[in-house]
Amino acid sequence: MTSYNTVNITRQDEIAPGFYLLSFKSPFSVHQAQPGQFVYLRCDNTYDPLLPRPFSIAMVDGGKNEVAILYQVVGRGTALLAQKKELDRFTVLGPLGRGFTLPPSGRLFRPKGGPKRVEPLESFPPSFLRIAVVAGGVGIAPLFFLLQRLKDLPDLTIEVLIGVRSIKQLLLATEIKSLSPQVKLHLATDDGSCGFHGSVTEILATLLKADKIDLVYACGPEAMLKIVAELLTKHNVPGEVSLERQMGCGVGACLSCVCKAKGERENSFRYRRVCKEGPVFPVQEIIWEE
Amino acid sequence: MTSYNTVNITRQDEIAPGFYLLSFKSPFSVHQAQPGQFVYLRCDNTYDPLLPRPFSIAMVDGGKNEVAILYQVVGRGTALLAQKKELDRFTVLGPLGRGFTLPPSGRLFRPKGGPKRVEPLESFPPSFLRIAVVAGGVGIAPLFFLLQRLKDLPDLTIEVLIGVRSIKQLLLATEIKSLSPQVKLHLATDDGSCGFHGSVTEILATLLKADKIDLVYACGPEAMLKIVAELLTKHNVPGEVSLERQMGCGVGACLSCVCKAKGERENSFRYRRVCKEGPVFPVQEIIWEE
Amino acid sequence: MVDLTIEIAGLRLKNPVITASGTFGFSQEYAPYVDLNRLGAITVKGITLLPRSGNPPPRLVETPAGILNAIGLQNPGVDYFAASILPYLSQFEVPVIVNMAGETVEEYAVLANKLSELNNIAALEVNISCPNVEKGGLQFGSDPAAAAEVTRAVKNNTSLPVIVKLSPNVTRIETVAQAVAQAGADALSLINTILGMAIDLKKRRPVLGNIFGGLSGPAIKPVALRAVWQVFEEVSLPIIGMGGIFTAQDALEFIMAGAKAVAVGTANFINPRATIDILEGIENYLRENKIKRLSDLVGAAHCKQ
Amino acid sequence: MVDLTIEIAGLRLKNPVITASGTFGFSQEYAPYVDLNRLGAITVKGITLLPRSGNPPPRLVETPAGILNAIGLQNPGVDYFAASILPYLSQFEVPVIVNMAGETVEEYAVLANKLSELNNIAALEVNISCPNVEKGGLQFGSDPAAAAEVTRAVKNNTSLPVIVKLSPNVTRIETVAQAVAQAGADALSLINTILGMAIDLKKRRPVLGNIFGGLSGPAIKPVALRAVWQVFEEVSLPIIGMGGIFTAQDALEFIMAGAKAVAVGTANFINPRATIDILEGIENYLRENKIKRLSDLVGAAHCKQ
Numbered sequence A, B: 001m002t003s004y005n006t007v008n009i010t011r012q013d014e015i016a017p018g019f020y021l022l023s024f025k026s027p028f029s030v031h032q033a034q035p036g037q038f039v040y041l042r043c044d045n046t047y048d049p050l051l052p053r054p055f056s057i058a059m060v061d062g063g064k065n066e067v068a069i070l071y072q073v074v075g076r077g078t079a080l081l082a083q084k085k086e087l088d089r090f091t092v093l094g095p096l097g098r099g100f101t102l103p104p105s106g107r108l109f110r111p112k113g114g115p116k117r118v119e120p121l122e123s124f125p126p127s128f129l130r131i132a133v134v135a136g137g138v139g140i141a142p143l144f145f146l147l148q149r150l151k152d153l154p155d156l157t158i159e160v161l162i163g164v165r166s167i168k169q170l171l172l173a174t175e176i177k178s179l180s181p182q183v184k185l186h187l188a189t190d191d192g193s194c195g196f197h198g199s200v201t202e203i204l205a206t207l208l209k210a211d212k213i214d215l216v217y218a219c220g221p222e223a224m225l226k227i228v229a230e231l232l233t234k235h236n237v238p239g240e241v242s243l244e245r246q247m248g249c250g251v252g253a254c255l256s257c258v259c260k261a262k263g264e265r266e267n268s269f270r271y272r273r274v275c276k277e278g279p280v281f282p283v284q285e286i287i288w289e290e
Numbered sequence C, D: 001m002v003d004l005t006i007e008i009a010g011l012r013l014k015n016p017v018i019t020a021s022g023t024f025g026f027s028q029e030y031a032p033y034v035d036l037n038r039l040g041a042i043t044v045k046g047i048t049l050l051p052r053s054g055n056p057p058p059r060l061v062e063t064p065a066g067i068l069n070a071i072g073l074q075n076p077g078v079d080y081f082a083a084s085i086l087p088y089l090s091q092f093e094v095p096v097i098v099n100m101a102g103e104t105v106e107e108y109a110v111l112a113n114k115l116s117e118l119n120n121i122a123a124l125e126v127n128i129s130c131p132n133v134e135k136g137g138l139q140f141g142s143d144p145a146a147a148a149e150v151t152r153a154v155k156n157n158t159s160l161p162v163i164v165k166l167s168p169n170v171t172r173i174e175t176v177a178q179a180v181a182q183a184g185a186d187a188l189s190l191i192n193t194i195l196g197m198a199i200d201l202k203k204r205r206p207v208l209g210n211i212f213g214g215l216s217g218p219a220i221k222p223v224a225l226r227a228v229w230q231v232f233e234e235v236s237l238p239i240i241g242m243g244g245i246f247t248a249q250d251a252l253e254f255i256m257a258g259a260k261a262v263a264v265g266t267a268n269f270i271n272p273r274a275t276i277d278i279l280e281g282i283e284n285y286l287r288e289n290k291i292k293r294l295s296d297l298v299g300a301a302h303c304k305q
């Protein structure tokens, strides 16, 4: 069901300074895509930059079978992409990778008595699941698609925690609020221009301390994810994070995009492909580098 | 007076399928530019393609101080250029090289009794100069600018000979006709869709045979220029041709763009830089390769 | 109809388009995009005797028209390959070339022996040119005598055709080619990646975990083409050309320079269907230029008119 | 104010930005675009004892993120250089480095001698790495003993600082570097171009008149950077780094890898003001990062934290 195709852009908007929302006709059925999966796309038809760029699926429109990505211009590839307009064409490989596990599912693990003994979440289902979705900056992209799916599930509450540098970089807040009454939005800004003045992980820490969260999904800068991981371990709460690594093939063939994950034996490690076993991993699996 | 600058495109039109006329604000005074000189410009801001591309100055607008180039899309650089539109910016180095010698001038040589003994044209001035301007395909570009300058000179008639594959590739014919009553247009097409069915060099041969031409300026495919050179030698008529070579620096520094020219001693040769001593050369100077 | 078949080291390929080792995984990953049965052959990721976890990340960085990689031969080892990967590959009607590497001559020998006992392997590609491992790899590939020794060790332990993959990181690649030819190699693969590096200005440290990496992609095409040309002039073994082949035009340049077959590497990352696009492009070229047999083009650029 | 001065082989340069030989002509051509007095030094096109007409065209072809050139050391010879070019260069307040080449060791010696009798030459750059000439050039650069011999011959015939320019077309560039260091070289330039080629599909012949050419430009940056890194680790001579330097970021990578100065080559063709842009970019970087002396950055990427 993954595919490689040239597609048309249907719309592109700069939704905040330097942040673009780009929609295209999906070459695959969006109903089969999982939140957290990504597309690998070529920003332009040149050998420089050479590689495609990975972007999480940020939104799907089931009616039109369209996909949108939300991206920040950080370098040449994204700058080229930002120049594209309606009807321009580019190649899309995807959907790729393994996305977030929607509850309930066997892929979620809750550590009991430390990270070593783990059990599938099914064996430990709270009757009412209290979810936190934690986004740092453009990390909201895969989480928005996740929210599009979560909002239709029964028996859960969703706290959306968004951390951005400043209110100017706040993305999709209105769209998130109008998703569902189950969703509650918490904001944190580095410069205090809106919401909590400080890091989004501090909000998460408060919620966890108050034992208000059963499950966490997070995406954002690796430094943030590392703190999220520490908090989850400390409070013995399961969660999943979406990682980023420089990619080569995007499909699991080249072994470029690996991250260090816990191995089968104690203190051992193994390399996991972010493009294939990830980009979403159970938070306890990852060995965070300093 | 040559310069290196980023300039704005003021206009771009596809004047025939695959042929574009692109105007930009000139960073140099167009009054000082010579017909036959070229600009070296970067089609895009990528390392692939890496080098700038050379284009003859095809038209100048003295009032607006604008330059236009006329080009054919043949590869990636020209394809990128064709995507540009008004207000897009690109870098222009120029004007570069040595252009056509406007009569009368010491740079024109008329061979007497064969190509070896040559004399400056001044020593042999026909009271009334009969000029032929011979263009093959997009080779009309520098010649149009030449015509813009020639048309103001006294005491000459101008036969413009244009050869193209088919009428669809005919460029600037109306503009040429309206330049001046001195100008007479002859057309040749490979497919017979307009004018003489055959090669433009056959028209030139007829005119030369009838002793109707004192001086020739030519630009076009090298195979055509070679025939022009043979005709001129045979009829002992002076002329200048504009050559093309793959360039590196465009300014004479790298010695990449050389063509083989006659040396000082008999049967000797020397390499001449197309970007510096050319692109326009007296026709007898060139040693044509098979 | 044009004849695309080509013979290399006794192997008859239905067409000259092969995957380059390490860029196509074990081919499952590309099966959704490519009809594997259409390929001339599949060369798998480098296999070692024991599993290897590879180099610490970052393992890849983009460079102008190229990439640097330092995977470090991460692979599950020959036993896992035999048990779990080869059966998958065997379903297809496509010759499987196994790329193999070792840290000692002995290891190459044992590995060759093990691989030769397996079914459904068409040939061995001996990697003596990997710049990304401390021991073995480049060490063997940059010394003609060592290269010959490895070649002999492999030849003595297999009846499969032996393709030796050479490194461009040498003063004279022809000399190494000659040495492995004399040692019994049946064919040559040229080239492996060129040793390079990149520096992270923010960290003021090399980008790659391994410091050095191997440069591949369009950037190295001129160097690869030159290597094929040079070896074709001096050694009569069939050559599999590779290094920056992204289009049918690129592939045809290699063939005219003397390659009998071509391998597509980095291009797969940019266009997962690159192999097929190249194959179709070659076929069209032959048809348009009324060339009946691809083999008529091999080395064509060497003949002076 | 940041301190951009750097000392190389006893030469004090006001900043580290130098022009790469053969890409800046004799600098007149670039004078309309560049204030020559702002350059750290100017390295002129390679000079030989007698005039050379160079290789038959085509001499240049574009490749992905690079160019191949096969100029073949076209130059007017040392006498013309002394009479007609050096006086022009002497007007400027900028050290002139003369790049020199020969076909025999003897020729290098005689040329060094002749050049040393002239005024206003700051240093000699000995080109033993030109891939585009049949005799000399690469032949000397790819053999450590021959490289050392040329170095000694030049050293014995000059009191000027001697910079030896090395080729990347070798198995171990550190070995050649070591050999010329022992032979008395005062500094090293790395790297010259990488041997490559391109084929013209229409003609079915090599594009370049010389068949082979030297690859330069962004494509080779990873290889050049690696060479600088390797030589910095093993040889203590000052290094002038070059190969694909197009931006200040590129230059800083070379400096962190161990280059004391950088030379800008192919970039001049794309941006005639590249040298000045790079100089200003380096200055800004130092200022923004509060680094007082450029020399503090040299080799910075080698120190493990």
Ligand SMILES: Cc1cc2nc3c(=O)[nH]c(=O)nc-3n(C[C@H](O)[C@H](O)[C@H](O)COP(=O)(O)OP(=O)(O)OC[C@H]3O[C@@H](n4cnc5c(N)ncnc54)[C@H](O)[C@@H]3O)c2cc1C
Pocket: A038, A049, A053, A054, A055, A056, A057, A058, A069, A070, A071, A072, A073, A074, A075, A076, A077, A078, A079, A138, A141, A142, A243, A244, A245, A246, A247, A279
């Ligand atoms: C699975 C996955 C999903 C992603 N989803 C999104 C998304 O939804 N929206 C979005 O904006 N970005 C996303 N990214 C990151 C995005 O791929 C990069 O920002 C993009 O590739 C940069 O390309 P560029 O050419 O503009 O920058 P480059 O010129 O390649 O790099 C510019 C700068 O950005 C840094 N950089 C490059 N790639 C990355 C990276 N992967 N992570 C962090 N820094 C990087 C470089 O080190 C450099 O400093 C995702 C990455 C992965 C791996």
Ligand SMILES: Cc1cc2nc3c(=O)[nH]c(=O)nc-3n(C[C@H](O)[C@H](O)[C@H](O)COP(=O)(O)OP(=O)(O)OC[C@H]3O[C@@H](n4cnc5c(N)ncnc54)[C@H](O)[C@@H]3O)c2cc1C
Pocket: B038, B049, B053, B054, B055, B056, B057, B058, B069, B070, B071, B072, B073, B074, B075, B076, B077, B078, B079, B138, B141, B142, B243, B244, B245, B246, B247, B279
């Ligand atoms: C002094 C000078 C003046 C010129 N003036 C004009 C002009 O006014 N209008 C115009 O349309 N063109 C002109 N040209 C030619 C123009 O520079 C090339 O067509 C252009 O560089 C091709 O760039 P590209 O990237 O599109 O093609 P590439 O991708 O570089 O090449 C595509 C194809 O075109 C061929 N090609 C590339 N460059 C040339 C060339 N210089 N001559 C012939 N074939 C070439 C290549 O061999 C290849 O087959 C001039 C060239 C010179 C040297």
Ligand SMILES: Cc1cc2nc3c(=O)[nH]c(=O)nc-3n(C[C@H](O)[C@H](O)[C@H](O)COP(=O)(O)O)c2cc1C
Pocket: A248, A254, A256, C020, C021, C022, C023, C045, C046, C047, C069, C071, C073, C099, C127, C130, C165, C191, C192, C193, C215, C216, C217, C218, C220, C242, C243, C244, C245, C263, C264, C265, C266, C267
């Ligand atoms: C990510 C990656 C992994 C590679 N792994 C191997 C390998 O395991 N064994 C091998 O012989 N070559 C390996 N190579 C080299 C390629 O097979 C090929 O020789 C090289 O990349 C040049 O071709 P290209 O420019 O088309 O990629 C690898 C290359 C890349 C990019």
Ligand SMILES: Cc1cc2nc3c(=O)[nH]c(=O)nc-3n(C[C@H](O)[C@H](O)[C@H](O)COP(=O)(O)O)c2cc1C
Pocket: B248, B254, B256, D020, D021, D022, D023, D045, D046, D047, D069, D071, D073, D099, D127, D130, D165, D191, D192, D193, D215, D216, D217, D218, D220, D242, D243, D244, D245, D263, D264, D265, D266, D267
């Ligand atoms: C057109 C051209 C001519 C060159 N001529 C010489 C030369 O005469 N002597 C020399 O030592 N190097 C010569 N070089 C090599 C450059 O000085 C430089 O080492 C090489 O191009 C790598 O740097 P770059 O990638 O910045 O161009 C030449 C390079 C080019 C592109």
Ligand code: FES
Pocket: A246, A247, A248, A249, A250, A251, A252, A253, A254, A255, A256, A257, A258, A273, A274, A275, A276
């Ligand atoms: S990018 Fe190739 S394995 Fe993940």
Ligand code: FES
Pocket: B246, B247, B248, B249, B250, B251, B252, B253, B254, B255, B256, B257, B258, B273, B274, B275, B276
């Ligand atoms: S292009 Fe450099 S000398 Fe003409």
